Amino acid sequence: MVDYKVKDIRLADEGRRLIEWAETLMPVLMSIRRRLKEKKPLEGLKIAACLHVTKETAVLVRTLRSGGAQVSLAASNPLSTQDEVAAALADEGFRVYAWRGENKEEYFWCIRKILEVEPSIVLDDGGDLHVLVHREFPDLAERILGGTEETTTGIVRLRSMEREGVLKYPVIAVNNALTKFLFDNRYGTGQSSIDGIIRATNILIAGKRVVVAGYGWVGRGIAMRARGMGAHVIVTEVNPIRALEAFMDGFEVMSMEEAARIGDVFITATGNIKVIDRQHIELMKDGAILANAGHFNVEINIDALESLASSKRIVRRNVEEYVLKDGRRIYLLAEGRLVNLVAAEGHPSEVMDLSFSNQALSVEYLKKSSGLLSAKLHNVPSEIDEMVAKIKLESLGIKIDELTEEQRKYLESWII
Ligand code: XFA
Numbered sequence: 001m002v003d004y005k006v007k008d009i010r011l012a013d014e015g016r017r018l019i020e021w022a023e024t025l026m027p028v029l030m031s032i033r034r035r036l037k038e039k040k041p042l043e044g045l046k047i048a049a050c051l052h053v054t055k056e057t058a059v060l061v062r063t064l065r066s067g068g069a070q071v072s073l074a075a076s077n078p079l080s081t082q083d084e085v086a087a088a089l090a091d092e093g094f095r096v097y098a099w100r101g102e103n104k105e106e107y108f109w110c111i112r113k114i115l116e117v118e119p120s121i122v123l124d125d126g127g128d129l130h131v132l133v134h135r136e137f138p139d140l141a142e143r144i145l146g147g148t149e150e151t152t153t154g155i156v157r158l159r160s161m162e163r164e165g166v167l168k169y170p171v172i173a174v175n176n177a178l179t180k181f182l183f184d185n186r187y188g189t190g191q192s193s194i195d196g197i198i199r200a201t202n203i204l205i206a207g208k209r210v211v212v213a214g215y216g217w218v219g220r221g222i223a224m225r226a227r228g229m230g231a232h233v234i235v236t237e238v239n240p241i242r243a244l245e246a247f248m249d250g251f252e253v254m255s256m257e258e259a260a261r262i263g264d265v266f267i268t269a270t271g272n273i274k275v276i277d278r279q280h281i282e283l284m285k286d287g288a289i290l291a292n293a294g295h296f297n298v299e300i301n302i303d304a305l306e307s308l309a310s311s312k313r314i315v316r317r318n319v320e321e322y323v324l325k326d327g328r329r330i331y332l333l334a335e336g337r338l339v340n341l342v343a344a345e346g347h348p349s350e351v352m353d354l355s356f357s358n359q360a361l362s363v364e365y366l367k368k369s370s371g372l373l374s375a376k377l378h379n380v381p382s383e384i385d386e387m388v389a390k391i392k393l394e395s396l397g398i399k400i401d402e403l404t405e406e407q408r409k410y411l412e413s414w415i416i
Contacts, residue, residue, distance in 0.1 A: 053080070
């Protein structure tokens with residue numbers, strides 16, 4: 001009997017090469033792995049993980065196993081599985097239930113499958129696993145020591161379970177760690193979104209007027225990288241403080257209505273709907289390029305674009321040309337879906353290293369705090385957050401200063 005279901009176990013060798021490549025780029029997890037391997041603090045722990053089955057996730061689950069845990073893995077999204085990686089992990093004896101292109105029924109079957117081991121710790125990305133355990137396996141939920149959650153979406157769902165008093169075990173909100181969200185939004189999405197635009201179009205960024213909608217962490221990351229490549233960056237915002245920050249950071253700030261007339265490339269990063277709407281498209285120059293790096297596929301009003309167009313065609317992979325009635329051509333990338341995922345490869349491994357190191361240390365913390373944490377959402381302890389940054393700095397050979405005793409006392413005193 002085999003304890004896995006993957007697309008093709010013969011892909012294992014290829015998967016191992018991918019995982020090894022990621023390991024060279026994930027020094028923090030590798031450092032944690034060395035310590036866990038020696039101390040075995042996770043001995044006997046059964047972990048069920050519902051995460052994107054990628055080479056980076058493989059580095060995490062190998063690390064948890066080094067600490068003595070037995071790990072089962074299902075995909076947290078039916079389309080994100082790297083089949084080679086799933087095969088490699090299955091071949092190494094992990095209980096993996098994941099393949100790219102699972103249908104809805106198969107997706108939930110896989111999640112139920114990893115719960116068969118009766119895990120004491122559950123790791124999740126998006127909340128599907130947490131919700132399913134509570135709904136279908138209430139007795140198991142009662143016995144679970146704790147869990148972690150990787151994303152904002154999952155945290156929102158868990159927050160609502162907490163409010164209704166139905167949450168049965170403590171969950172660490174990994175997304176709220178500074179070494180997670182500051183780095184993956186700004187540096188991960190910042191770089192990979194520009195990367196996706198370049199892979200899709202092969203345009204020269206230098207000399208382009210790039211309009212970034214939204215100056216949150218994602219918008220900041222994109223604006224910073226676009227400027228670094230020589231673009232003239234324009235930021236649009238609805239929040240006056242953020243708009244002022246963008247201006248004082250040296251970017252042009254204007255309304256989308258003004259920006260629409262002059263932009264060459266538009267990148268949405270707001271989390272809201274119809275940020276680029278009909279009236280904006282009507283003002284755009286011939287050849288304008290539209291990409292979304294924000295929320296699913298809702299930031300650009302594609303229905304409006306469709307209705308303004310007299311024809312459309314695919315001119316390159318991930319580039320669709322819309323010809324408007326007056327002959328102007330507008331190029332939509334990746335069908336308005338997340339350009340960094342569709343046209344590039346998502347977060348680079350170095351960024352996943354920081355978030356997954358928070359995951360690994362949170363698992364260790366849950367084990368250590370057995371029975372001490374309330375059945376609520378908890379932030380990653382700041383000691384863990386700082387530990388992740390510290391190990392990353394060490395891996396870079398960077399030493400920083402420490403407060404002297406005199407300085408520490410000075411900061412703590414209130415007497416002038
Ligand atoms: C795919 C991830 C999603 C892959 C997997 C395979 C490939 C490229 C779908 C994902 C997330 Cl929804 O990974 C990427 Cl070939 N990631 C996370 C990620 N991003 N997220 C950019 O890379 C963050 C996020 C997203 C998309 C937050 C909120 C909403 C959407 C998992 C992962 N990425 C590293 C992949 N390196 C190959 O492991």
